[in-house]
Amino acid sequence: MDDSVRRHKYMLTEDEMPTTWYNVIPDLPSPPPPPLHPGRMDPVGPDDLTPLFPMDLILQEVSGERYIDIPGGVLDVYRQWRPSPLFRAHRLEKALGTPARIYYKYEGVSPAGSHKTNTSVPQAYYNKKEGTTRLTTETGAGQWGTALSFACALYGIDCEVWQVGASYDSKPYRRLMIEAFGGRVHRSPSDVTDVGRGFAADPKNWPGSLGIAISEAVEVAAKDPNTRYALGSVLNHVLLHQTIIGQEALLQMQMAGDTPTLIVGCTGGGSNFAGLSFPFLREKLAGRMDPRILAVEPASCPSLTRGVYAYDFGDTAGMTPLLKMHTLGHDFIPDPIHAGGLRYHGMAPLISHVYELGLMDAIAVPQTECFAAAVQFARTEGIVPAPEPTHALAAAIREALKAKETGEETVILTALCGHGHFDLAAYDAYLNGSMVDEEVSDARFAEALETLPQVVG
Numbered sequence: 001m002d003d004s005v006r007r008h009k010y011m012l013t014e015d016e017m018p019t020t021w022y023n024v025i026p027d028l029p030s031p032p033p034p035p036l037h038p039g040r041m042d043p044v045g046p047d048d049l050t051p052l053f054p055m056d057l058i059l060q061e062v063s064g065e066r067y068i069d070i071p072g073g074v075l076d077v078y079r080q081w082r083p084s085p086l087f088r089a090h091r092l093e094k095a096l097g098t099p100a101r102i103y104y105k106y107e108g109v110s111p112a113g114s115h116k117t118n119t120s121v122p123q124a125y126y127n128k129k130e131g132t133t134r135l136t137t138e139t140g141a142g143q144w145g146t147a148l149s150f151a152c153a154l155y156g157i158d159c160e161v162w163q164v165g166a167s168y169d170s171k172p173y174r175r176l177m178i179e180a181f182g183g184r185v186h187r188s189p190s191d192v193t194d195v196g197r198g199f200a201a202d203p204k205n206w207p208g209s210l211g212i213a214i215s216e217a218v219e220v221a222a223k224d225p226n227t228r229y230a231l232g233s234v235l236n237h238v239l240l241h242q243t244i245i246g247q248e249a250l251l252q253m254q255m256a257g258d259t260p261t262l263i264v265g266c267t268g269g270g271s272n273f274a275g276l277s278f279p280f281l282r283e284k285l286a287g288r289m290d291p292r293i294l295a296v297e298p299a300s301c302p303s304l305t306r307g308v309y310a311y312d313f314g315d316t317a318g319m320t321p322l323l324k325m326h327t328l329g330h331d332f333i334p335d336p337i338h339a340g341g342l343r344y345h346g347m348a349p350l351i352s353h354v355y356e357l358g359l360m361d362a363i364a365v366p367q368t369e370c371f372a373a374a375v376q377f378a379r380t381e382g383i384v385p386a387p388e389p390t391h392a393l394a395a396a397i398r399e400a401l402k403a404k405e406t407g408e409e410t411v412i413l414t415a416l417c418g419h420g421h422f423d424l425a426a427y428d429a430y431l432n433g434s435m436v437d438e439e440v441s442d443a444r445f446a447e448a449l450e451t452l453p454q455v456v457g
Helices: 055-061 072-078 088-097 117-129 142-154 167-170 170-180 192-200 209-221 236-242 242-256 271-285 349-356 367-379 389-405 422-429 442-449
Strands: 008-009 020-022 067-069 086-088 101-106 136-139 158-164 184-188 227-229 262-266 294-298 308-313 323-326 362-364 413-416
Touching: 008 242, 008 308, 020 236, 020 242, 055 117, 072 117, 086 242, 088 101, 088 117, 088 367, 088 389, 101 242, 117 142, 117 236, 117 389, 136 209, 142 158, 142 167, 142 170, 158 170, 158 209, 158 413, 167 170, 167 184, 170 184, 192 209, 209 227, 209 323, 227 271, 227 308, 236 271, 242 271, 262 271, 262 389, 271 349, 271 413, 294 389, 323 349, 362 367, 362 389, 367 389, 367 422, 389 413, 413 422
Parallel strands: 101 413, 136 158, 136 227, 158 184, 262 294, 262 413, 294 362
Antiparallel strands: 008 086, 020 067, 086 101, 308 323
16 A cells, blocks of 8 residues: 555554543633522522532632542443544545645544543433433433433432433434433433423424533432432533643644644533543643644534623523523524534633633534535545545545645544444435525524623622
């Protein structure tokens, strides 16, 4: 085989796997605004969160420590698929005719087929330690529900999942995988919760949203002292767990003898993006490298690029604390695009804060361009990506083609956060020409933003 098209694979040994998670907050110029209690309008404390989360996760959520040890029991499970591989995309580079060097960190090797197990395992571990017998959660495309049901099976915890209706309908095999791991799945909005029945009464809510599914899962958890809630993105402790991705990638880029000039990741709630980028942001803030950090979101749910930075509920029913984040409004129901994992009205507060500090950029990309990139990637690199990371791939291809025009040295690193084996209906829509790009009007965003909570100061 010609070395010019040989795909290089960079692997760490188990002994080289990081044993701590990285918390970016101590390295930022200023701390992010705290979550607020929606009734008292003051910062939430541990007592406000204990009905939903075990104390270990609450302490991680508010931690000021730069590094937090990964428990030995979690490391033992991680070793089933970690360290994950880093690839140099030689064949894609050749197909594009670009001088840019493209690397991707592949998280599809996990049992759930995505990066989500990096946080589902520690969340189940800490809940088991505190005696939790059932976890409830939401899931969009299904990766998070799959990951949590896998982790719950390991620790003997019941798992109940509310899956966004549009994804539930279009991805039956994802539901079956959740059930194979032992999870119980409801189509959201469902008839098993008060908030679900309320939302289902309005036909406009029938496709569902992550915000509605969160409301349903939180309602059930709050009513049972033996049940807690697990979130797959957005919160600080979730982003923290994902930083094992970027810490491994730093070591692997050193193995490759290369330094990225661009870090690019897809963003819905933000855990995959933060997991890859925050360790590199640490290096950037310390002056050891200077990559551009780029978040890529769907054009139909663009919280960073078209939302407002304000306090808002993390769920649609208004049951969660108020989070300072870029939001489209908790009442916003996104179009039922194929990247179901990115259909969330808000961005992680920590990523929103980093964006406000000017330490990263963001763009929105339509789904047809994303799937064109996905097909080109599959036909060159041999991996069918999940719809979510196709957004980052589309942006990476844009930048690689730009480097072809300018001749500027460009080294791109992205996180391929999962495979698309359960998303082939989306590929069918693209390949048969039925996929369309939805234009969301400013008026539609404005309508949802009218219901933002009023927070003084």
